[in-house]
Amino acid sequence: MNVELGGVLRESAFHLRLLLRNAYFVQAALIAPVVFVVLRVQAGRGGLALGVDGAVVGVWTVTAAAVGILGYQRSQGTLEQIALTPRPLGGALAPISLACAGVGLLSIPAAIVGSWVLGSEFAPHSPALVALGLVLLVAACGTTALVLSGLFVLTPHATVYEPVLVAPVLLLSGAVIDRAQLPGPLQLLGVVDPLTGAVEVLHAGVSGGASGGAVALWCAQGLIASLLSVLLARGILRTAVRRARLAGTLALS
Numbered sequence: 001m002n003v004e005l006g007g008v009l010r011e012s013a014f015h016l017r018l019l020l021r022n023a024y025f026v027q028a029a030l031i032a033p034v035v036f037v038v039l040r041v042q043a044g045r046g047g048l049a050l051g052v053d054g055a056v057v058g059v060w061t062v063t064a065a066a067v068g069i070l071g072y073q074r075s076q077g078t079l080e081q082i083a084l085t086p087r088p089l090g091g092a093l094a095p096i097s098l099a100c101a102g103v104g105l106l107s108i109p110a111a112i113v114g115s116w117v118l119g120s121e122f123a124p125h126s127p128a129l130v131a132l133g134l135v136l137l138v139a140a141c142g143t144t145a146l147v148l149s150g151l152f153v154l155t156p157h158a159t160v161y162e163p164v165l166v167a168p169v170l171l172l173s174g175a176v177i178d179r180a181q182l183p184g185p186l187q188l189l190g191v192v193d194p195l196t197g198a199v200e201v202l203h204a205g206v207s208g209g210a211s212g213g214a215v216a217l218w219c220a221q222g223l224i225a226s227l228l229s230v231l232l233a234r235g236i237l238r239t240a241v242r243r244a245r246l247a248g249t250l251a252l253s
Contacts, residue, residue: 058107129205197222
């Protein structure tokens with residue numbers, strides 16, 4: 001188990017280094033949160049959570065964009081080499097998903113500095129809760145990226161899903177607007193969004209306005225939703241492998 005985990009982490013570090021060499025992903029990680037912070041301030045909705053909300057927007061936006069590298073690999077004919085592995089396909093794609101979320105971490109300091117420059121002080125009530133929220137955020141983005149990677153393997157034109165999924169996931173999580181302002185059905189739908197728990201814990205860490213029980217509940221929600229994302233990704237990848245076997249080929253391009 002430790003050997004497998006070590007292998008996944010080493011592969012993730014390898015893919016992360018490659019992604020960090022790409023100026024597009026680095027620029028997106030730095031620009032997306034700053035643009036969000038500026039727009040929030042211009043709308044008169046700064047507040048204590050401005051920095052962490054900007055970080056969430058940046059991390060998720062860049063994660064979704066970085067997963068699109070699989071579409072590029074499909075067009076180059078190298079996606080088959082990733083699929084040709086003796087281990088489960090999910091194990092081969094997990095390092096890429098984690099690396100995509102890792103690139104988004106650049107958004108955290110960018111969002112905090114941007115909010116500070118615009119006059120919104122970042123002084124978390126509980127730095128430990130903020131750190132916990134960031135861990136949940138990376139886990140949520142990584143597992144959701146695994147679902148997206150499954151879609152990229154399953155369908156040849158999955159790049160169309162990227163812009164369609166970015167905004168709804170953020171809206172349901174409460175990072176863009178308060179979840180209480182959403183209609184009831186959308187609030188319920190947000191419970192299955194892995195980012196929701198991370199956002200709520202981050203807000204609690206910044207404001208200190210949530211009880212310990214509420215924080216524990218949102219932590220559980222984030223972990224359960226992330227686990228459901230892994231199971232969904234597993235089902236999608238199994239379908240992709242089954243289709244490949246029926247077609248008698250692993251060609252994915």
